[in-house]
Amino acid sequence: MSLSAAMQEYLAETYRLAYYQGSEQHVSTSALAKVLNVSDPAVTRMVQRLRDAGYLEHEPYRGVRLTPAGSAEALKNIRRHRVVERFLTDVMQFGWHEVHEPADALGGTVSDVLVERMAVMAGNPRRCPHGEPIPTREGVMPRVVDYPLTEADERVEWVVSRVNSHEAEVLHYLDSLGLKTGAVFTLAERAPFNGPLRLLIDGKEHHIGHELARVLRVCTREEFALV
Numbered sequence: 612m613s614l615s616a617a618m619q620e621y622l623a624e625t626y627r628l629a630y631y632q633g634s635e636q637h638v639s640t641s642a643l644a645k646v647l648n649v650s651d652p653a654v655t656r657m658v659q660r661l662r663d664a665g666y667l668e669h670e671p672y673r674g675v676r677l678t679p680a681g682s683a684e685a686l687k688n689i690r691r692h693r694v695v696e697r698f699l700t701d702v703m704q705f706g707w708h709e710v711h712e713p714a715d716a717l718g719g720t721v722s723d724v725l726v727e728r729m730a731v732m733a734g735n736p737r738r739c740p741h742g743e744p745i746p747t748r749e750g751v752m753p754r755v756v757d758y759p760l761t762e763a764d765e766r767v768e769w770v771v772s773r774v775n776s777h778e779a780e781v782l783h784y785l786d787s788l789g790l791k792t793g794a795v796f797t798l799a800e801r802a803p804f805n806g807p808l809r810l811l812i813d814g815k816e817h818h819i820g821h822e823l824a825r826v827l828r829v830c831t832r833e834e835f836a837l838v
Contacts, residue, residue, distance in 0.1 A: 616719035619688045620647065621657050622666060625677055626685035630752065637674040686746040691726050692718040693739035693746075698729035700740045707740040707791065708782035737837050742773030742792040742828070744837060753837040757830040760798070760808070761821060768797050769829035776826040788817050790827065793835065 614622075624646050628638045644654045658675055661667040666681035677685060695714040699705040705713075721729075727748060730736070737745055737753060744753040757772035771794045774785065785791065789812045797811040805821040 614684060617657065618661060618664075618666075619684065619719055620715075621661060622677065622681050622685040623688040623692070625667070625675060626682060626689065629677070637670060637676050639674040643675070683750055686750045686752060687723070688718060689752075690746040690748070691721060691723075693743060694726050694730045694733065694736070695721065696739045696741075697733040697736045697745070701733040701736070702729075706782075707786070708777075708779040710740060711777040738792060740792060741775075741777070742771065755830075755837065756834045757828040760824045760827040760829050761801075763798055763829050765798050765801055768795060768832075770795050770832055770835045771827060772830040772835060773828040774826055775828065781823070781826060784823075785827075788819070789813055795832070798829075 621643065624643060625638050628642055628646065629636045632638070640651065640654045640658060643658075644651050647654070658667060658669055661681070662669050662675075666678055666684060668676045668678060670676070692714045695717050696710045699710040699713060700707055730748075739745060744755050746752045755772065760769070763769055771790055771792050774782070774790075774792060776782065788810075790796070790810075794812070796813075798808060799811050799816070800809040802808070807818045807820050808824050810817045810819065
């Protein structure tokens, strides 16, 4: 069965939601509706199609779970999207704030051969520009270990692991501070009661608000390598 771009997107989002839930592999249909910005009836119809095609299992009152075939398709889609993003930033020199939507448009159309050539030209990256892990061509998703910056220990050196935003203004501002994926900094102080955070980045002191800090996840140098 040939999967439409919409079907691929549903499978990929189901995988992404389950990935960060840990041991719970069922994803609620309401969570899918929210992340895909569609109605509950639209989700119900698509779940039915994907279940009939053998890509999903649906358990009432618990949600949906990918079958092995569904997981394989989801990982292929996620790899295409994230490799295309890195090709656009690393090879074509687009900003990290410019690539999410074009990668969405291209991800469902580029061939596997083209994706692998893009990966080679981008240096076989292990993370997308925003820090999300890139599945291997064999369909293995690296496991990310990281922590919210708002809960990280003070006076410790951290690496920016993931940025949970695709908003251009947010990414522009983080870029101006030097807080891109892979950047090393020290959390010098975190003010109480959701106050600002004081960071040392390349020897310079910066303050960011609690709301902005919430989009950043951090890890150690060892954890960033996705060993």
